[in-house]
Amino acid sequence: MITFDKTTKTYDGGVTAVKGVDFTVEKGEIVVLLGPSGCGKTTLLRMVNRLESISDGKIMIDGEDSMSLDSIELRRKIGYVIQSNGLFPNMTIEENVMIVPDLLGWSKKDKKERFKKLMNMISMDSEKFGKRYPHELSGGQQQRIGVIRALAADPPVMLMDEPFGALDPIIREKIQDEFLQIQKEVKKTILFVSHDIDEAIRMADKIVLLRGGELMQYDTPSEMLVRPKSEFVREFFGKDRAIKSLSLHTIRELQDIIGLAEFDEGITDTITINVNHDLRNTLSMLLNQEADQVIVVDDEGNKLGAITIDIVQKYLHFEIKAKPTLVEKG
Amino acid sequence: MDKWLKFLEINAPRIFDLTIEHAILVGAAILVALLIGVPLGIYLTTNDYLAETVLQIASVMLTIPSIALFGVMIPIFSIVNLGIGFVPAFVALVLYAQLPIIRNTYTAIRNVDPEMRDAAIGLGMKPIQRLFRVEIPNAFPVIMAGIRTAVVINIGIGVIAAYIGAGGLGVLITQGITRGDNYLIITGSVAVAILAMIADGFLMWIQKRYTPKSIAN
The missing domain is CATH 3.90.1280.20 (CBS domain Like)
Incomplete structure (x- = not known):
């Protein structure tokens, strides 16, 4: 569970990127942060694992104030996936996936088993791909690896920053479905940034719609499509929102x-x-x-x-x- | 041709000894230059203001004519009775090697893909883990290129060290010039060139061997 309590981000120059945002991501739910570019969605996401500092307010993870935890420990308990997949080119696929377990000091045997299990989840052959390097994989495969790397140490919480944004539409849809299947099994608490309305509707249990750093509406996708709370929300989802729904x-x-x-x-x-x-x-x-x-x-x-x-x-x-x-x- | 062979037959042991002397002088200087330059280059990536200053000083160092720098070393080291010989030459070579090593290390670490760095931080790596597991491995080829440049520069400049009594292959060349002996001059020059090529080839092999496959090319 992630709770945002009047969370605010003000940069040194006085620009406020996130203004007093309040909402809770329930355990096992996917909440998509949606909004036009510059709305503060990525900043808000990065505040959870303290890649961005919190200027005011709080972020609680499972009831604990994130600022009271050591930032390194905190990050190891939170899975993190980014758009460019961020795989390390100097490491094999297996080394990449097993980074966090390795940092946590897992035994060789545990790591091997975990790697096998994760590769099974995304239907990739662990023997065949384990020793390869990231550049030898397709974009879709790399992104899958990025996802299971975040899942490696079985963190309760995951942050995903437009994880499928760089993929072509056909592959993207496939990986979205695959990920939803995985989520049914692992039931992580997920905060997911997207600028794609269709993706948000598809993936989200709930959507947080942001504008200029302010929370415009927090609702399930269907509520948001059917009962937009303001003109902005209505326009954002567009005239074809009935069809989208x-x-x-x-x-x-x-x-x-x-x-x-x-x-x-x-x-x-x-x-x-x-x-x-x-x-x-x-x-x-x-x-x-x-x-x-x-x-x-x-x-x-x-x-x-x-x-x-x-x-x-x-x-x-x-x-x-x-x-x-x-x-x-x- | 006979004369050449005879010359080489008589002088071979001496040429060999001088080559070793040259290699030790340059090797020692590079080793120390690495111990200073690489950590300094890495540190500078965290301090932009200092980076500019240090890189400028290092650039200026490289523009000082070698004979002048060696000359300056003599009075400085005379204070501790080491005015001529190995020590002043060694110190001058360490200074000459700094620019390529610091600059390449600094540039290579800075240019590590920011997304990759972001991922490393986000996964919970400590700064030192990030440095050794991600930044240095991915910066390695560029750092090595700087070291190779420094080695080749030093082997060349090391010739001048003979003037302040530090020995090495420069001895053949300076003697050749004063005696008007072309055999000595040519032998010394060719030996320097061969030494430089061997050293560079060896470092290139190390670079290829330890560069992650996926970032080679």
Whole structure:
């Protein structure tokens, strides 16, 4: 758990980068710091492991004031991932991943085992990659290594500064999914900086939207899309926020509330889609008219029904747009 | 040709001894220069103001003509009765080696990717761990390049040391000049060149051997 208590950062020149921010990241949650560039999100993140000093207010980690801890000890208890992955070119992949355990004085055997386990998590062969150097890996692989390096000593808290920002969109989405899978298992308390709205909606349990160092809104992604508290929040998420919010819903939710259409065995040009698919992707698939009929199947491959643009629209209308604030002003 | 062979046959032991003497003088000076220059270069990365001053002084040192610097050493060391010989030559060579060593160390450490440094701090490395595990290994090729420059400069300047009685291959050349003996002059010069090439080749081998594979090129 990370608690920000009127946390403030003022630079020597008198510029205030973070102004009295108050919020709590609950244990096991991912909170995304989102906002336009210069909003103070990276500064706020770096204040947690004291790469930036705290000018005023407090940051508590699991109830302990971060300033009361030794900064070196503190950092070793906090996983840290940065955009450029920050791998050390003079060390092999194994040495890179095992830095913090090494600094903490783990035994050789423990390190070996831990490395194997971490490499398994990201489906990379520990034998094959362990002795290689960072430059011999692809960008996506390097970033994965950066992530497991932060997880190496099993810290309760992780800080991630646009960790997937430098990757191309396809790889990024894959690694985001992979990371969410890992998170289901490890349940870390994560503070995550992003400037990408889609990424924030995808990854976050809650989003902190910042502007000019001030907290504008702290809410779950769907609340923020559906009930923006101010004009700034509304504009930030854009006119297409209704469509964006579709990515928070799956076909199963739609099925439960509205139901699916009957499918026609006579139509031969069909494609199938898993019932756990999110509605935003489903909609774009429908709009692309990849086939005459889209049949929804469950994990066992049983056909549940057909889905059409009309049905998605209906769901959007009743379930999302029906929420009062959007009808009034949206 | 016969005359050459005869000359070499008679003088070979002496040439060999002088080469060793030259190598010891330069080697000792470089060793001490390293012990001063590398830590100083690293320290300067934490103090910008001092860095500028020190680098300027070191630059000025390199522009002093070697014969003048050796000359200056004589009265200074006369005070402790070491006016001529090994000690004043050694001190002058240490001074000449400072600039390339300090400057390259300073530049190399400063130019370590700030993101990499940030990651090292963020992972909880202490400054000394960061220095030895990340900064020095990644700065190594540039630091070595400075050391190689210093060695080659010193082998060349070491020739002048013969004028203040420090021995070395300069002895062949100065004797050759005073006696008008071309064999001596050429032999001395070629020996200096060969020594410089061997030393540089050896250091290049060390540099390649210990540079992390991924930052070579």
